[in-house]
Amino acid sequence: MAMSMRRALLPLHRMRFRNVKNAEASLEVRYPLPFVVPVRTKKRYFIPPAVGIKGKAAVSADQEAKARAAGVVLRQEYMERAINIACTAGVFDPYIPPEGDARLSSLSKEGLKQRTEQIKQGAASQLAIRKIKEHDAEFTTKAFPVKAQEIFVDAHNALTQFNKEKLHSLVTERCYPEMVRGNRYKTLRWHFVESLEPPKVVHARCPDMVSKGNLYGQVTVRMHSRQTLAVYDRFGRLMMGSEEEPRDVLEYLVLERHLVNPYGMWRLHGKIVPAWAPVKEPIVKTVMIPGPELKPGEEFEELNYEVPKPKAVQWHK
Template sequence: MSLSQFTGLRNTLTFSFKNVLQLNLPSLNAGIQIRERHTKHWKPEFKKLRRLKIQKVKLPNFQEENDMSKLTPDEIRSRMKEQGVLPPRPWTERPILITATGAVFEPYVPPEGDGKLSSLSFGGAKQSVELLSKKSKSMLAVRKIKSYEDNFSTKTFPETAQEIYIKAHKALAEKDYDALHQYVTELSFPIMTFDLRSCTVRWQFLKSLEAPRVVHVRCTDIINKENIFSQVTVRFHTQQTLAVYDRFGRLTYGSEVQAKDVLEYVVFEKHLANLYGQWRIHEKIIPDWMPQREPGRKTYVQPIPEVEPVPAEDTAVAATPAGTTSAVA
């Protein structure tokens, strides 16, 4: 090959290579020197589809150990990180135990004037007739209770309810909260103990003016048909003494000497589905027609009176000239 032929071949290759660079690198046409990727595709419109043409599939490794008990903690940790699994919680969820309901279902409505009207009067006879008309649901509920508790009877239960009533109030007066939990439900416990945290209570049961009796019985199920609760409303007409002292020993309510007649409708509840369930005080029904109780007397710290300072008087004696004396009135 001659020199002229070699020179022509070199010029042809240089020109063709320059054209290829100008097509793939537009910055050469603008005269700007920019470093660009040489792996960039010359037509980037469908680069997403081109990327999806090849997908990485992780094949299972049949040789690795699947029994987690045979792996070391480091191997378990690396495998969980690889699979994106969070570590287990260090605690377990606590089960929910429902031992009492949150309210009184179908509460008893006491007749107006109860405890004052005689059964021989017109009002007392009307109350007896209305009580008989409302006994149908109570009888069905009593049958439901007897299916779980064979010895239950509306004639003997008021005596049991009165014993629970007396023991609960004695435990409340003595602030024996461990014993109080056995006689009251979780609904009535904070209500009974909230206002007596810094007080001293003196309570005494004297006698029953009328025999306690069952006036209302209801049963209901919660969550499922087998989880049954029962509520029995008992009427108490008793004579009691109550005295409440504050933390300074001052009498704020009632008296230890003066007895009062108390008419109460107490709701007792039992978890029938629980084999070890007990009858406990659940709530007290206060009718609208019952007169308001006497409010308790509250004591306060007596503020110290502020004494305004008396301005001091000027007692200095004016100076007199020599040889003269001041006259005294």
């Protein structure tokens, strides 16, 4: 009876021993060896000058082989630049304003010479105007200058109010950074007083970009007006200009439109500054004048300190 019970419990004992052995094996922790995966970065590796191009290629090939062996796929880096086809990158064949414009009368000798040169240069502008009219049926040389002046006024009002959304709809992507550059922490006060002469179209070009047939219309408008401009710094001090003193301004505005795009609009693209234009007035910068050193518990008003006047600075010779 005892032997029969022993024979019956022996298989159960062996099964229990195997389970315990398997559990001990499963609890045994084995730490894996360190595995290094090469990662491509922008760091450039130093190559001795004696190695040359072949050595550089061998080093890069060795790195790629190690990366492939580790199962890492290295993507090739491309230097890509964004291209904007909504506008061109500049002014094609810019208009050259005649010297002494808005000063010489058309009846003088020099005025007649300039008038004849403008007539000769107007042949290319007439061809460009014909192309523009093929894509824009509403374009006319009589009504367009008034529209261009409205765009100019609305764009500068949006600039003084820092309305970026409206400014983007009135100026091109090339003109926007030129208008907002340097205006941070400043206050602009600009006002359009009146127009001294009616604006007129003086130049027109119809270039293409990227591919033939991708046409852009560029029209130069001469605008002689009276404006006021005042620029204040971040402390509220006047840097240049005046809000009460209007000045006569002669400008040559370049407006552009993507003619192929049916939803394109005429926007301010740039401004032509003639070489004979007078130099702008220098900007008065705010300078900190060092004051007296105050002791603990001492106030500046009790000292009756007189602020020294700044020395005269010669801005231009």
